[in-house]
Amino acid sequence: MDATLRDRWLERAEQRLAGAGLRAGAARTAVVELLAREGQCLLSAQEVTDRLRPEGVGSAASVYRVLDELFELGLLHRLDGRDGIARYEIADPERHHHHIVDEHTGEVRPFTDERLEEAIAAVGERLGMRLTSHEVILRGVRGRSTTSDD
Amino acid sequence: MDATLRDRWLERAEQRLAGAGLRAGAARTAVVELLAREGQCLLSAQEVTDRLRPEGVGSAASVYRVLDELFELGLLHRLDGRDGIARYEIADPERHHHHIVDEHTGEVRPFTDERLEEAIAAVGERLGMRLTSHEVILRGVRGRSTTSDD
DNA sequence: TTATATGCAAAAGCTTTGCATGGGT
DNA sequence: ACCCATGCAAAGCTTTTGCATATAA
Numbered sequence: 001m002d003a004t005l006r007d008r009w010l011e012r013a014e015q016r017l018a019g020a021g022l023r024a025g026a027a028r029t030a031v032v033e034l035l036a037r038e039g040q041c042l043l044s045a046q047e048v049t050d051r052l053r054p055e056g057v058g059s060a061a062s063v064y065r066v067l068d069e070l071f072e073l074g075l076l077h078r079l080d081g082r083d084g085i086a087r088y089e090i091a092d093p094e095r096h097h098h099h100i101v102d103e104h105t106g107e108v109r110p111f112t113d114e115r116l117e118e119a120i121a122a123v124g125e126r127l128g129m130r131l132t133s134h135e136v137i138l139r140g141v142r143g144r145s146t147t148s149d150d
Numbered sequence: 151m152d153a154t155l156r157d158r159w160l161e162r163a164e165q166r167l168a169g170a171g172l173r174a175g176a177a178r179t180a181v182v183e184l185l186a187r188e189g190q191c192l193l194s195a196q197e198v199t200d201r202l203r204p205e206g207v208g209s210a211a212s213v214y215r216v217l218d219e220l221f222e223l224g225l226l227h228r229l230d231g232r233d234g235i236a237r238y239e240i241a242d243p244e245r246h247h248h249h250i251v252d253e254h255t256g257e258v259r260p261f262t263d264e265r266l267e268e269a270i271a272a273v274g275e276r277l278g279m280r281l282t283s284h285e286v287i288l289r290g291v292r293g294r295s296t297t298s299d300d
Numbered sequence: 301t302t303a304t305a306t307g308c309a310a311a312a313g314c315t316t317t318g319c320a321t322g323g324g325t
Numbered sequence: 326a327c328c329c330a331t332g333c334a335a336a337g338c339t340t341t342t343g344c345a346t347a348t349a350a
Contacts, residue, residue, distance in 0.1 A: 023324050025330040045315080059332045064315060066330095080230040084314065084340075100273075103282055111277060116269040120288065123250075123263045129290035132253055136286050138270065140279035173349050175305040195340080209307045214340060216305095234315075234339065305348070312341070322331070 002040060009090045010036040013075050020073060027062035028069075030055055035076070035090055041110060042079060042087035042099070079135060098136040152190060159240045160186040163225050170223060177212035178219075180205055185226070185240055191260060192229060192237035192249070229285060250288040 013032055017024070030052050035043070038051070045063050052058030067088055070076045076088040079099070096117065097110040116136065124131040163182055167174070180202050185193070188201070195213050202208030217238055220226045226238040229249070246267065247260040266286065274281040 021329095023329055025323070027331060057331090060314095061316080061333075062331055068316095078232070080232060080234070082228070082230060084230070084234065084236075086234075086314085100277060100279060102279070109277075111273065113269065113273045113276075116266075116273060119263065119266040119269040120286070123261065123266060124288065124290055125294060126263075127250060127259075127261060128292065128294055129250060129252070129288070130293050131288055131290040133290075134286070134288045136270070136284070138274065138279070138281055138284045140274055140281040140283075142278065143280055144275060144278055171304095173304055175348070177306060207306090210339095211308075211341080212306055218341095236339085301350100303348105303350095306346080308344095308346105310341105310343080312339105314338090314340105316335105316337070318335080319333095320331105321333105322329105324329075325327095 001037065005040060005090070005092055005095060006036045008094075009075070009092055013070065016073050016075060017069075022069065025062075026057045027052075027059065028066045030057045031063060031066040032070070035070070035088070039076075039088065039090045042089050042108060044085050044087050046085070077133075077135070079137070098138070100138040100140065103139050103141050151187065155190060155240070155242055155245060156186045158244075159225070159242055163220065166223050166225060167219075172219065175212075176207045177202075177209065178216045180207045181213060181216040182220070185220070185238070189226075189238065189240045192239050192258060194235050194237050196235070227283075227285070229287070248286040248288070250290065253289055253291050 010032070013036070014024075017028075017032075022028075031048060034048060034051055045060070045067055048067070049058055049060055049063045052063070067076065067086075071078050071088065075091055077091045079087050079089075081087055095112075097112045098116070100109050100111055101107070102109070120134055120136075121131070160182070163186070164174075167178075167182075172178075181198060184198060184201055195210070195217055198217070199208055199210050199213045202213070217226065217236075221228050221238065225241055227241045229237050229239075231237060245262075247262045248266070250259050250261055251257070252259070270284050270286075271281070
């Protein structure tokens with residue numbers, strides 16, 4: 001867990017939430033703090049709710065509402081999975097990653113790639129669009145493009 | 151509509167479906183033919199069902215089943231939208247595109263970019279993964295990265 | 301003839317919403 | 326005090342599944 005990232009996001013989140021005239025209730029506070037700690041990789045509403053249960057706060061409704069609020073404020077990235085479940089992770093302007101899924105294990109690994117980012121920016125330019133967000137999902141299996149295979 | 155693409159896909163689809171020991175019923179035939187014609191851009195199960203209604207075939211259940219079959223056989227790409235709806239489009243090995251969404255209008259435009267593809271292939275190499283599929287979604291607004299804004 | 305495809309209706313699963321209550325500011 | 330946040334339960338939606346029937350091979 002990246003503590004710098006956590007603190008930076010937490011501060012920005014609280015700023016922006018307050019700035020939007022929203023109030024800090026128990027559920028929202030718990031969700032935000034959980035995300036700051038454990039939301040650096042993808043988390044579903046269900047997972048958030050489950051991890052909050054021990055604390056005795058965070059109904060499904062509140063979790064969904066808070067997650068959506070944070071997303072709308074640009075504080076979270078959102079990915080809609082093949083399984084019909086939305087997953088969120090904290091959005092940090094200075095740090096940016098994408099995901100690669102192992103088709104065998106289902107494991108999701110984050111990665112960053114400068115060349116990929118440049119290519120994407122160039123596409124936006126070429127198409128005459130100012131990009132507000134983008135997402136890349138790679139799927140594959142272990143092992144390079146040799147002929148071996150599984 | 152690209153007739154070459156349509157015919158190539160149709161042929162490959164029928165081959166692969168037959169090869170999998172599946173039978174050609176009325177619903178599947180209708181779905182496959184519709185996709186060959188109009189499935190070059192994203193289409194939801196609902197949209198497929200609606201367009202098949204005049205023909206009097208294609209219940210929701212059958213459409214979902216056929217769509218999933220085709221996807222599992224690698225004949226369709228699948229994208230899970232923000233709205234919780236899955237959309238499909240025909241997969242052509244020789245042609246490959248991604249999508250850019252206009253945040254104002256919701257309009258989805260397909261695009262291709264060689265440099266982007268190369269960057270993605272390089273990432274797979276670097277991470278030691280043989281890529282089986284990948285998707286890129288860009289979101290933005292009209293106008294280049296000037297300071298104007300929307 | 302025999303296994304598969306189809307359609308209807310019911311069920312399942314994620315997410316949203318209505319409403320009364322509790323809690324920030 | 327005022328208004329927002331919360332939680333429960335019900336509703337909404339897309340997608341899946343069970344089952345009887347029709348149909349391809």
